[in-house]
Amino acid sequence: MAAKAVVLHAAILAATFVGAPAVAQTNDPNLSQKQIDCLNRTTAAGADCDEDGVRNGGGKSGAGNASGGAVFLPALIVDLFPNPPARPTPAPAQPSGTAPPKGPTSTPAPAPPPSGPITPPTGLNLAAPPRAVSGEFVPDEVLVTVAGDAGAVQQIATTLGLQVRSQRQSRLLGTTLVRYGIPDGRPVGVVLAQLAADGRTQRREPNHIYSLQQAAGIVNYAFERIALDSKQASGENVRIAVIDTGIDDTNPALKGVIAGQFDAMPNVPIKKRDHGTSVDGLIAGVGALEGIAPGAKIYHARAFEGGKSSMDVILSALDWAAEQDVRIINMSFVGPKNDLLGTACRNARALGMVLVAAAGNNGPKAPYGYPAAFDGVIAVTATDAKDGLMPQANRGAYVFLSA
Known part of the structure; x- marks a missing residue:
C-alpha cells in the first residue's frame, strides 16, 4: 500500500498546478497521416496500426488498448514493490578509469x-x-x-x-x-x-524551452483534496526526485523531508520558491500540511525560474536524480518533443525509475505534451476543485490519469 500511495501521489502532483498556458507547440511535421491516426486511435486507422507506426510517431497508446507497445500503468506501479529491481550498470559516461561526477x-x-x-x-x-x-x-x-x-x-x-x-x-x-x-x-x-x-x-x-504547469491566479486546492487513510498511506523508505523551482527548506512542513538538493542553474538567482515547496509538501509534508506519502525522502533539483527552463538544465537535473538512486521522478512541466529528453526518460525507466509528468494545461485539442507523451512516462492531466475534468486539461491517448 505504501508504494501504491506514493505513485498515486506522484500522479496527483504532476497535475496539481494548473491554468497557465504552456509553451506554444506544433505537431511533429514528420508524422504521416496513418501515424497521426494511430496515435489518436481513430477508426480510420483501425487494425492497420502496428507497433512501429505508433512509436515512430512519438506517442503511446491509451491504457484501454493492448497494441502499440505501450507501457501500461499497472506495469509501472508494480515496479515499486515488493523489492526494488536490480539496477543495471548504465553505459559508461566518462573516460575509462574516472569516476562519474556527483x-x-x-x-x-x-x-x-x-x-x-x-x-x-x-x-x-x-x-x-x-x-x-x-x-x-x-x-x-x-x-x-x-x-x-x-x-x-x-x-x-x-x-x-x-x-x-x-x-x-x-x-x-x-x-x-x-x-x-x-x-x-x-x-x-x-x-x-x-x-x-x-x-x-x-x-x-x-x-x-519547457514550462511549469502553474497559475498564480488559481488558489492551490490540492491539500484540501487529499482524503487518504493516514494509517495506510506511507512513503517510508521511498526516494523521490522532484524537478521544479527552488524551495523554502526552512518551511515547517518540510522538516526532515529533504534528503538532498541540487541547483541545476546556479548562476540564476532564485526569486520564487512557492511551486517547488508546495510540490514537496504535497508529497511528504509533515504537521498541518501532511503530504500524501509521509515518510518519503525528497531529492529536490531546482531547474526552473520564472516558470521556465531549458532542455540542457532539465537533463542536468535528471542526471543528478539518477545518481541519487531515486525510485520516482516527478516532472510538473511540459514542452516540445526532444529526442535527448526521450532517451533520458527511456534509460531512467531501464534503471527502474518510475516517471510521472504533467500532460499539460493547453486544452482538449492541444498537441501531445512532453515528457508526458513519451512511452514509459505516467501522463497525468488535471481535475478541478470539485473533482471534475478541468477545462484547460490536455486530453489524448497518452494520458493515464486525471487528478
Missing part, C-alpha cells in the same frame, strides 16, 4: 567563449535539409551528444564556427553532452543539419 559537480560552469572573432564557415556540407524546429527554444544554441574526447568536441566547434558553451558527461545519455553556441545568427535548423554531416555527432537537438 552532485553539483556534474554540471560544470560554462566554458568561456574562445578568444578572438569566430569566422562563419562557408561551403559546409548539409547531410540533410535544414530541420523544421517546433516549439520554443533557445535561438542561438544546439545540444549535441558527441562520441569522442574534448579534442573532438572542439574540432567540431572549429569546423562549424560554433562556441563550446558547456560540456559534461551525461549519466542517462551515456555519452558527452555539448551545448554549442551559434555566434553568427545561423538558424538552429540549419546548424542541426550541418552537424549531421559529422559522424562524431550522435544526437542533435534544439535547446528547447
Whole structure:
C-alpha cells in the first residue's frame, strides 16, 4: 500500500498546478497521416496500426488498448514493490578509469567563449535539409551528444564556427553532452543539419524551452483534496526526485523531508520558491500540511525560474536524480518533443525509475505534451476543485490519469 500511495501521489502532483498556458507547440511535421491516426486511435486507422507506426510517431497508446507497445500503468506501479529491481550498470559516461561526477559537480560552469572573432564557415556540407524546429527554444544554441574526447568536441566547434558553451558527461545519455553556441545568427535548423554531416555527432537537438504547469491566479486546492487513510498511506523508505523551482527548506512542513538538493542553474538567482515547496509538501509534508506519502525522502533539483527552463538544465537535473538512486521522478512541466529528453526518460525507466509528468494545461485539442507523451512516462492531466475534468486539461491517448 505504501508504494501504491506514493505513485498515486506522484500522479496527483504532476497535475496539481494548473491554468497557465504552456509553451506554444506544433505537431511533429514528420508524422504521416496513418501515424497521426494511430496515435489518436481513430477508426480510420483501425487494425492497420502496428507497433512501429505508433512509436515512430512519438506517442503511446491509451491504457484501454493492448497494441502499440505501450507501457501500461499497472506495469509501472508494480515496479515499486515488493523489492526494488536490480539496477543495471548504465553505459559508461566518462573516460575509462574516472569516476562519474556527483552532485553539483556534474554540471560544470560554462566554458568561456574562445578568444578572438569566430569566422562563419562557408561551403559546409548539409547531410540533410535544414530541420523544421517546433516549439520554443533557445535561438542561438544546439545540444549535441558527441562520441569522442574534448579534442573532438572542439574540432567540431572549429569546423562549424560554433562556441563550446558547456560540456559534461551525461549519466542517462551515456555519452558527452555539448551545448554549442551559434555566434553568427545561423538558424538552429540549419546548424542541426550541418552537424549531421559529422559522424562524431550522435544526437542533435534544439535547446528547447519547457514550462511549469502553474497559475498564480488559481488558489492551490490540492491539500484540501487529499482524503487518504493516514494509517495506510506511507512513503517510508521511498526516494523521490522532484524537478521544479527552488524551495523554502526552512518551511515547517518540510522538516526532515529533504534528503538532498541540487541547483541545476546556479548562476540564476532564485526569486520564487512557492511551486517547488508546495510540490514537496504535497508529497511528504509533515504537521498541518501532511503530504500524501509521509515518510518519503525528497531529492529536490531546482531547474526552473520564472516558470521556465531549458532542455540542457532539465537533463542536468535528471542526471543528478539518477545518481541519487531515486525510485520516482516527478516532472510538473511540459514542452516540445526532444529526442535527448526521450532517451533520458527511456534509460531512467531501464534503471527502474518510475516517471510521472504533467500532460499539460493547453486544452482538449492541444498537441501531445512532453515528457508526458513519451512511452514509459505516467501522463497525468488535471481535475478541478470539485473533482471534475478541468477545462484547460490536455486530453489524448497518452494520458493515464486525471487528478
